[in-house]
Amino acid sequence: PEFRELSDEQLRDKTVEFRQRLENGEALEEILFEAFAAVREARLRESDQRMFDVQLMGGIVLHEGDVAEMKTGEGKTFVASLALYLNALEGKGVHLVTVNDYLAQRDAEWNRGVYERLGMTVSAIENMMPFAERKVAYEADITYGTNSEFGFDYLRDNMAVSLDGVVQRSHSYAIVDEVDSILIDEARTPLIISGEPEAAAQIYHDFARIARALTGVAHDPLLKGGNPDADYEYDEKHKTVAPGQASIAAAERALRLENLYDPRHSQLVNHLNQALKAESLYKRDVDYVIQDGEVKIVDEFTGRIMEGRRWSEGLHQAIEAKEGVKIQEENVTLATITLQNYFRLYEKLAGMTGTAKTEEKEFVEIYNLHVVEIPTNVDVMRGDKNDLIFKSVEGKFQAVMRDIKERHEKGQPVLVGTIAVETSEYLSQLLTRQGIPHNVLNAKEHASEAETIKDAGQRGAVTIATNMAGRGVDIKLGEGVVGLGGLYVLATERHEARRIDNQLRGRSGRQGDPGESRFYLSGEDDLVRLFAGDRIKRIMERFKIPDDQPMEAKILSSQIEGAQKKVEEQNFVARKNVLKYDDVMNSQRMVIYEQRRAVLEGQDMSDQVREWIDEVVSRTVSEFTQEDYAEEWDLEGLVKQMAALYDTEVTVDELREDMGEVTRESLVEEFQEDAR
Structure with missing residues (x-):
């Protein structure tokens, strides 16, 4: 009531008062409730929406540096504004990280009016933004953007040659929206800034000439001390070469060097090895083909050309030199960091998502983030049905089509979730043959994707979407849909991570709406086949169950969930190992970046x-x-x-x-x- 009586100007002045109190030694926690009350009042005046108590609870969790697990439609965007405003009062600049440019722009605009009523500035950074605009965007109190934009700006800042070239201010506080997607699914993805290398094509040609003039012999394990007639030996099984004294001497003569193995020439030793491999171990029209003047790798298992793939460590260039085609230089990595290590730079990190509890162990171990489940404002009314398991993929899709057709005819909207793009395209063909109008979402166009997913709750709508499509966008039910049972989510496969399945289910039944979800599986699906396929096959054959007749057994669903847990654990171990490796690099990176910064700031070094x-x-x-x-x-x-x-x-x-x-x-x- 106290804030309701304030004029707009007095409400704006609250920010000045809060900042003054912080300067006088008060902690953020001491002004938390008043700051949240100010945001709630500003939101009410701006959009006539009053924030729920559970949303304020979510704001407290975010301020404390934890993950708030909130169901779809519970207003995560509003919740974030509470903690962002409070932490921005310190004047260091705070960041809201989301999964794509569209959501960053949208959320910044949705909240702009609220922040401006409180005298705060807000901005959004996006891909290809000019440097001057980017610098201004980081000067705002609150900056929205994607994980890759924030990460690349950090790397570019640490390559800047003066402070004028630096855009980021500090890493004091960040909220990561869709935190499981960014900190877990994309955690292993390194951010890399590459540069064009110095042209060194001539050196590859020199070594190709040297290798051509030498005699190589296949390695014979029975010959101790090597073959005396050979300049070098090669081992086809292990794809290795061993240069002999003659080949080393030939390289030294050709390059006018005293000692090829001098530490200063280590790169030349690699060139010699790769040239010998190219000459003896890699065969044209077997390991590679020449097409359009390029060396293209042939897949040894399928015999197909692997477009866009190149051998590393100079081998591809050595083969290009051997064949006399144009040499394409390898890019040089100028700066790199994993997302895991970028987000660990923040003094305080928080996150929000609809599904995080299943990954709590990883959040705690890697980021020291605890997951707190925020209750929904209204009870969830969605009915999650048991999985239906079919003998074959064909049988499964026949049943899927019957279900979609039935529901479409009565007008109930259907959201069909697939894992692979190919599956969504296959289903689209089946629906077209049946004359059922539908939309397909493959997570390629973020802005149009958001528009399409918004309409997925309209009467009679059929939308096929890969599981991750349209994250961050609510599906609101159209007129009369509540009476038809709400949105029906039909999943054609289980994902290897339980939370992705939970996210898909969570598309339906937002804010107390009715809804339903069901997973259709087959004994031939990858996850089922690997972990429970034999058992399902045996049961179905014993009872002579036809292809398109399902089994609905709780024990099989539990077995599949057990398989998901195993896969999640394996993936967690893999991510931990990547982090261990990057930690070594990270400690060196931090030392170098610190020293660079000291030089830029003019410190006496x-x-x-x-x-x-x-x-x-x-x-x-x-x-x-x-x-x-x-x-x-x-x-x-x-x-x-x-x-x-x-x-x-x-x-x-x-x-x-x-x-x-x-x-x-x-x-x-x-x-x-x-x-x-």
Whole structure:
């Protein structure tokens, strides 16, 4: 009531008051209820919608840095605005992360009026946004965008050559919408910024010539010490080569090198190995074909050309050089980070989704996020029917078509969920033959996808969608649909993750609407076949069940759920292993990025640089003075290396003259002084 009596100006001034109180030492928690009351009042004035108590509960969970599990249609967009406003009061800039540009723009616009009534600025970043606009967008109190946009901006900021080229302010607080999709399904996807490499086609041609002139012999395990007549050996089974002394000498002569295995030439050793592999192990019209002037890989199992695929580590280029076609350089990775490690940069992270409880273990272990289930404002009235299991895929689809036709004829809207795009296209053909009008969604066009999914609740609508299509968009029921039983969700397969199935079910029965869901399965579906196929087949054959007659046994559904749990666990272990690997890179990345930032900010790094110089000089002197006697040391090589590193101008004669007796310590001292 207190906030209802405020004028618009007084309500806006509340933000100034809250910020002042934070500056005076109050904590966010102390102003939480007043801040939420201000947002609730602003929302009421802006759109005549009063937020429910359960939504305020969701806001508290998000503020505390946890995952709020909220069912479809419970107003996650509104809930996020509570915690975003509260945390934006600190003035560091907060981020709302969602799955596509369309939702980022839509949610920013939906909430703009509320934020502006409270004197807050809001923006959305999107793909291909000009740099100047992007920089302004990050200056806003609240910034909406996709996971990849935020992640790539972080990488680009850490490649900037001045502070003017940096767009992000800080990583103080973020809410991740559809948190399971971003932090789990896409967690293993690394964000990579690539750059064009320096053109080095000539080096591949040089090594192709060297390899052509050499004699290779198949490796014989019975011949100890190798074949004396061979320049190199190759092993077809393991696809490896072993260069002999003759091939190394040939490479050194051709490239005018003293020692191919000098650490500075490690890349050349790889070039030699790949050229020998290309010459001896990879056969034209067997392993690859030449088509349109390009080397194209042939799949050894199917015999089909694998379009767009290339061998790595310089092998593809070596084969291109061998065949005399145009050499396409490999891109060089300039910066990379996994989404897991990007989101762990935030001081406080929160998330929301309709389905997270099944993955709580992963959220806690990787991100330290606990999942809190928020009760629905109105009880869910949807009826989730038992799975129907058929003997064959054909039998399953015959039954699916009968069910769709029946419901379509009485006007009940049907949402058909598929896992694969091919299945949705196959079903579309079947429906077209039956003359049933329908829409197909393959998660390709986000904006039109949202429009289509919105209409899926209209009378007589039939919509086929891959499971992830249209996330973040509510399906509202059309006129008269409630009396027909609401939206019917028909799934043609179980996904390997239970929460994806739960999401699909959750499309129906929003905010107390009636609804129904049912999964149609067959003994030939991948998940069923791998984990329960034999048992189902035996039962059906024993009872002579026809192809299109289903079984509805709770025990089989439980078995499939057990299979899903196994797959989820395997995927979790795989993601954990990727993270372990990236953690090593991450610790190095953090050190380098911190030092880069210090340089950009104009901090005095001279002590640090002197320390690095001393370390490098010490290590370099050790490399060239490994022998016991000073007479055997490679002083010539040392002088050259130091000149290359630090542009020093000392000669060997000057060293001997200056030092009298040359010791490792005196060399280190001399070069450290010169290098500085």
